[in-house]
Amino acid sequence: MSSIFSYSNRDFKFILKEWLPIEEIFAYPKFSDYYSKDDLDMLLDQVLKMAVEVVAPTADVCEEFGVKFEEGKVTVAPVFRELFKYIQENGWGTSNIDETAEGIMPEVVLMSIMEMIQAANPAQLSSVGLTTGAARLIQNFGDQKLKDMFLPKMFDGTWSGTMCLTEATAGSDVGDILSKAYPTDDPRIYKIKGSKQFITCGDGDFADNIIHLYLARCEGASSGTRGISLFVVPKYWVNEDGTLEDNDVVTTAIEHKMGLHGQPTAALAMGDENNCRGWLLGDPPDETGKAQGMAQMFVMMNEERQGTGMMATCVAANAYWNAKNYCKERVQGRLMSNPKGGRTEIIYHDDVKRMLMLNKATLEACRAMLHKCYYYLDIKHNDPDPARQKMANDRIEVLTPIAKAYPSDEAWGLVSESIQAHGGYGFCEDYPVAQAARDVKIYSIWEGTNFIQAQDLVGRKWTMGKGQVFADFLKDIDDFLAAKKGSCPELEKEFANLEKAIASYREIMATMGGYMAGGQMSFFQVYARRILTATGQLYGGYCLLDQALIAKKRMDELGADHYDYNFYYGKFLSAKYYLRNVVPNVWATLELVKDGDTSVGDAPVEIFEY
Amino acid sequence: MSSIFSYSNRDFKFILKEWLPIEEIFAYPKFSDYYSKDDLDMLLDQVLKMAVEVVAPTADVCEEFGVKFEEGKVTVAPVFRELFKYIQENGWGTSNIDETAEGIMPEVVLMSIMEMIQAANPAQLSSVGLTTGAARLIQNFGDQKLKDMFLPKMFDGTWSGTMCLTEATAGSDVGDILSKAYPTDDPRIYKIKGSKQFITCGDGDFADNIIHLYLARCEGASSGTRGISLFVVPKYWVNEDGTLEDNDVVTTAIEHKMGLHGQPTAALAMGDENNCRGWLLGDPPDETGKAQGMAQMFVMMNEERQGTGMMATCVAANAYWNAKNYCKERVQGRLMSNPKGGRTEIIYHDDVKRMLMLNKATLEACRAMLHKCYYYLDIKHNDPDPARQKMANDRIEVLTPIAKAYPSDEAWGLVSESIQAHGGYGFCEDYPVAQAARDVKIYSIWEGTNFIQAQDLVGRKWTMGKGQVFADFLKDIDDFLAAKKGSCPELEKEFANLEKAIASYREIMATMGGYMAGGQMSFFQVYARRILTATGQLYGGYCLLDQALIAKKRMDELGADHYDYNFYYGKFLSAKYYLRNVVPNVWATLELVKDGDTSVGDAPVEIFEY
Secondary structure: OOOOOOOOOHHHHHHHHHHOOHHHHHOOHHHHOOOOHHHHHHHHHHHHHHHHHHHHHHHHHHHHHOOEEEOOEEEOOHHHHHHHHHHHHOOOOHHHHOOOOOOOOOHHHHHHHHHHHHHHOHHHHHHHHHHHHHHHHHHHHOOHHHHHHHHHHHHOOOEEEEEEOOEOOEOOOHHHOOOEEEEOOOOOEEEEEEEEEEEEOOOOOOOOEEEEEEEEEEOOOOOOHHHEEEEEEEOEEEOOOOOEEEOOEEEEEEOOEOOOOOOOEEEEEEOOOOOOEEEEOOOOOOOOOOOOHHHHHHHHHHHHHHHHHHHHHHHHHHHHHHHHHHHHHOEOOOOOOOOOOOOOEHHHOHHHHHHHHHHHHHHHHHHHHHHHHHHHHHHHHHOOOHHHHHHHHHHHHHHHHHHHHHHHHHHHHHHHHHHHHOHHHHHEOOOHHHHHHHHHHHHHOOOOOHHHHHHHHHHHHOOHHHHHHHHHHHHHHHHHHHHHOOOOHHHHHHHHHHHHHHHHHHHHHHHHHHHHHOOOOHHHHHHHHHHHHHHHHHHHHHHHHHHHHHHHHHHHHHOOOOOOHHHHHHHHHHHHHHHHHHOOHHHHHHHHHHHOOOHHHHOOHHHHHO | OOOOOOOOOHHHHHHHHHHOOHHHHHOOHHHHOOOOHHHHHHHHHHHHHHHHHHHOHHHHHHHHHOOEEEOOEEEOOHHHHHHHHHHHHOOOOHHHHOOOOOOOOOHHHHHHHHHHHHHHOHHHHHHHHHHHHHHHHHHHHOOHHHHHHHHHHHHOOOEEEEEEOOEOOEOOOHHHOOOEEEEOOOOOEEEEEEEEEEEEOOOOOOOOEEEEEEEEEEOOOOOOHHHEEEEEEEOEEEOOOOOEEEOOEEEEEEOOEOOOOOOOEEEEEEOOOOOOEEEEOOOOOOOOOOOOHHHHHHHHHHHHHHHHHHHHHHHHHHHHHHHHHHHHHOEOOOOOOOOOOOOOEHHHOHHHHHHHHHHHHHHHHHHHHHHHHHHHHHHHHHOOOHHHHHHHHHHHHHHHHHHHHHHHHHHHHHHHHHHHHOHHHHHEOOOHHHHHHHHHHHHHOOOOOHHHHHHHHHHHHOOHHHHHHHHHHHHHHHHHHHHHOOOOHHHHHHHHHHHHHHHHHHHHHHHHHHHHHOOOOHHHHHHHHHHHHHHHHHHHHHHHHHHHHHHHHHHHHHOOOOOOHHHHHHHHHHHHHHHHHHOOHHHHHHHHHHHOOOHHHHOOHHHHHO
16 A cells, blocks of 8 residues: 655646636635635645645555444544644634634635645545534534534544435435334433434544534435435534533444445444434424425535535546656656657657546646636625625536536546556556545545536526526626637637537537426436536637647746746647547537437336346 | 455357357367357356356455555465365366366466456456466477476466566566576576566465566577576475475565455565575577577466456446446436436436446457457467468457457546546445556566557467468458448448448558558557557457347347347347447558658657656
8 A cells, every 4th residue: 555645736826816807806805814826826836745744644544544443432543633633623624614703714725735734634624524514514504503513523533523414225216214203301302213324424533522414314304305404413412511421322334345445334333222312403393294404405405516516526637647757757758759769758658648638638727627616605604795695506516416416427537548558567556546546436426426416507507596506607608719719729629629519518408308298207317427528628729729728828928948837838738638528528419318318218127137 | 445346247148059050160170069059148148147156255254354465474365265176177278278178168268267357356357367277388399397396286276387588677578577597407407596576466375376477598598589488487486296495586566556456466586595595487598599599478468368358348347337237227317308307317318328338348349359359369279270370370369469458548538437426426435437447558568568469469360370370360350341241221321331440451551561661660650559449449350240140030030029138139249339439540540651650750858748
C-alpha cells in the first residue's frame, strides 16, 4: 500500500482568480472584510503545503491500520483522530459553516481547499464532510438548545456527525425505511427503534461522540418519504450538565470494503434495549401524516452529493498526477518520429500523452462544474437580491446530480488509464493507482446511486418550474455562444461542436418528451444514465471552452517564453481535446435515443440466466 | 472476500453445436474417433459440475491464503497445488497439446472448458495456461531429449511452466532486455545471467519444478528483438538420471497485487552465483546476429493473448451472473409502470436490465470472437489443405490482438456495472464483484498492454501481406452481408448498422492511411486504441448478428412456450442491443479519426504538470 500524494493547485488559482467572478462573492458583507483576490495564492499554497506535510503522511497509516472491530468497539488509526481534530480545530472544516463566526470562507474557496485535503487522504476526510453536513442540519433546523448542545463540539473536532438513511432493506427507496420513532413526555424527544447500514464514519474512536442525523417514521405518519422525520440521535446522550451517557446505539458490523480501508463503515442498531432517544428536528408530522424529514435531509444530501463529485475528482486527479510522474521517469521504447534514436521516457509517447490528456481535460471539466456549483451556493446563501438567489438555487438544482454523477462515473475509466500508464506496476499496490481504483468505486454508489442522480436530472430537474429552470440552465450556454462564438479563430471548430452539442441535447429532450407522451416509459430508465453523461459533457464542454478563451488571451499576452505559458497552453489544449474527443458523445447519444431500441424493455428477465 | 461462482454453459453449447461448423473440426483424423457433436452437452455439463464442485471451493482459500514469501521460499495455498495436480492429471489442461496422445480435444472445445474452469478460480488457473504455453514451446522447438526430459512431468502436473520476458527496465520494449546467455562446452547449454519481473506463477510450492521459458541474448547477437534467443531454464536443473539440483534461480520478490491475490507473481534473479544453466531452443544466432527467440516465443505469446481475452471475459461474466442473482433477490422500489404497486425485485427495473444487457451482449460478443479464434486454430493445426491452413492462420493473426484487448478493455466497465447493480454491497468484499474488479485489471496490461495490441493491429495486421490478410478478414463480413441481408425482417436495422459499420471502418482505414502517407505519425498512437475498440465492435457485431439469425430461426421453430425459447430470445436481443447501442461507436470513431484533432500531438509534456 502506497498512497503517494501529488497535486497541483494551479487550476484552482485560475478558476478562482481568472475564471469565476470571485469579486462578486468577496463583496458580500460576510466576506468583504476578510478576503480579497490577492490573498488567494497564499491561501491555496498554504493549504497545499498542509496537505503535503500534515495530511498525506496519514494516508498509508490509515489504510494499513484499517478499522478494528473488537468487543463492540471500533478503533481507527490514531492519526485518523489526530487529523480530524487538526482539520476541525484549525478552521478548515465544519466550523466554516458557523453562522455566528467571523471570517468564514466562501464555499467556492473552501471547495478548492477541500479538494486538496481530501486528495491527500480520501478515507479520512469524509469524517469532516459528514460532520459538516450533520452540523448544518442542526444549524438550519434545530432550536437554540440543540445548537448550543451540539454545534460547538462539532465545530472544534470533539464530536463528529453522520447521515443515517440506508437500511438493510431500503437503500435507493428510502421511503421504505423501517426505523420508527415513538413520542415521549418531552415533545422534542422520541424513542428511536431501528437499524441502519453503510453508515460512513458511523462509529470509531476518532471522536468522543458521534451525532447521527437519523431518518425514522413517527408512529402514525404517512408511508413513503412523505412520512419520514429527521432526528438527532447521538451515540452518547448529552445530559443537561454536559455529561454523556449510553444511548443504546450499538455497532453490529463494520463493512469489509474494496477500498477506503481506513474509514469505518458501520451497521448500527438503535434502541434494541428500548433506550435510544433522539431529538426531533422541526415539527412532528402534521394531521395528514406529512413530515419534514426528507426535505430537511436534502439540505445535507445535496451538499454530500456535490462533495462526492469532488471526492471522485480528487482521487482520479491524484492518480493522474502520479501517472504523469511515473511516465516522466519510466524509460521504454523509442519515439515513432525517431525510431533509431535512444530510448525515451514514456511520457513522450503519444498514446501515453493521450491517456494523460483524457484525464487532464475530463478532470478539469469536473473541477470546473463543481466550482460553478459552489459559486452558485455562495450567491444563494449571500446575495441580497431574491432573483439572484433564485437563479443560483435553480442552477444548483440542475447541477447537483450532474456534479455528483458525471465525475464519479468518469473516474473509474480515468483511473483505469492511470493504471494503464503504469504498465504492470499499476497492478501493484506499491504504486498508488491500484488503491485509487479501489477507493474511487464507491462514489458512483453512495449519496444516491448514479441512476438515482440520472432519474433526478431527467425526471425532476428537466421539468422543474414547468421546465423553466432547465431552460435557464441551457440558456447560459446559448448566451455564451451568442457572445463569444467567432471571437477566437483558433477555437472555431470547438465552438461549432458546442453549438452542435446543445442543439443535439435539445433534440434528446424533445425525443424523450415524445416517448413519455407516447407512454413509452421504459426509455426513461433505459436512457437516463447515458443522458446524464451527455449533460455532463455538454456542460463540461461549455466550462472548458469558456476557460480556453481566457487562457488563449493570457497565452498571447505572456508569450511562449513565459514560465506560466504552458499552464495556459494546457488549458487551451484541454478544451480542444475535450470539445473534439469527448463532447461528440452528446450527438452520439442523441442518435441512440432517437433510435429507440426496445431490446432492454422487451427482455424477459429470464434471458439473463444465460 | 467471497468468490461466488455462478456460470451458465448454455452459450457454449450454442456456439459449438449451432453456430460454428464444428463437424469440420470433428472430422479431422485426430478427433474423428473420439468426439461427436452429440457428446458435447455431456462434456460441457460435466465440466461445469467440476468447476462448481472442485474448482470454485478453492477460490476463497487461495485469495485468503495469498502468497507467502519467507526465507526465499514461496508458499501458496495447499489447495492451489491440489487443484493444479487435479486439472493436469485429469486431462483438462496441458496434456491436451500432447502430439503423441490419443483423444485430445479440439482447441475450440477446450476454450469453452477453460472459460468455465478459469472463472471458478482465476488466480489459480493461470498456472495451467502458462504450463501449456511453455510445454508447447518445448514441443515445437525442443529436440527429443528436451521433450522427454520436460513434457511428461509438465503434462501430469508435477512441474509447471512460465514465460520470462519482462525485466525491470524492459516491458513493452522487450528488445531492450539485459539478460545474457553465454556458451558452454555443450552447444545446447548456455549459462544464463539476468533478472526478470512480473513472472506469473514464477515460483511457488505448487509444483516440484518450474520450467521457465526465458528470453536472453547470446553474446555477440544483434541488439533489439532480432538478437534474442529462447532458453529452457528450469528452477531445478534436471540431471541425466532425473534427479534435480539447484540451478541458481532465486526469487527476489513477490508482488503485492491489487487482485489475483492467490497467484504468485515473482521477480527472479538467474545466475547471480554464475551457476544458472539453460537449454537453447532451436539454433544459436546466425552469423548476422539474428536469433530465433522472439519468433518462437510468439507461439506462446499468441496463445497467452487469446487466453487473456478469455480470462477477462470469464471474470466479467461471473460478475455479471452474480449481479443477476443479486438483482433477482434484492427488493427495492416500485415499477415505473405500476408506481402504486408493491415493491419489486430490482431485476425488473429497466436501468438494471440495461446494465445486465450491456454485460450479456458484450460478453457474448467477446466469447464469440474468442471461439472463432480457437476454431481457426483447429483448422490451422489440422486441415490438410495448405490454403485453408493459411486462411485460418491469417484470421488468427488479425483476431489475436482484438481478442486479447477488446475483452480486457471492456471488462473494466462491465464489472463496474455489475458492482453498480449491487448498490452499496458491490463495494463490500462479501460479494464477489469487488474482487472481480480487483482481479480483472491485469488483463489489459499483461501479455502486451492493450496499446501494444492496438499497435500490432493497426501497424502490423492492417498491412500484413500487403493488406490482403486484413482485406480477407473484412471480406468475411462483406460475404455475410451479401448472403444474409434481407433474410430477416426483424433484424433489418441491425443489418443496416453492420453495413454502416464496415463502411465506416474502411473509411477509418483510408483516413489513417492518408495521415501516415502525409507523415502525420502522431495520429497512429493517438487513435490506435480507439480503432482497436471499434474493430472489436465491428467483429463482435458481425458474430452476434450471425448468431441472431440462428436464434430467430430456433425461436420460430420452438415457440414461446418451449423451455429453451428464452435462451434463443436472449441471443436475439443481445444482437439487437449490441448492434444498436454498441456498434454505432464504430462511426463515432470514424468521426473522431476524420476530425484529426492535434491537441495530443501538439501538447508539450509540461502541460501535464497542471
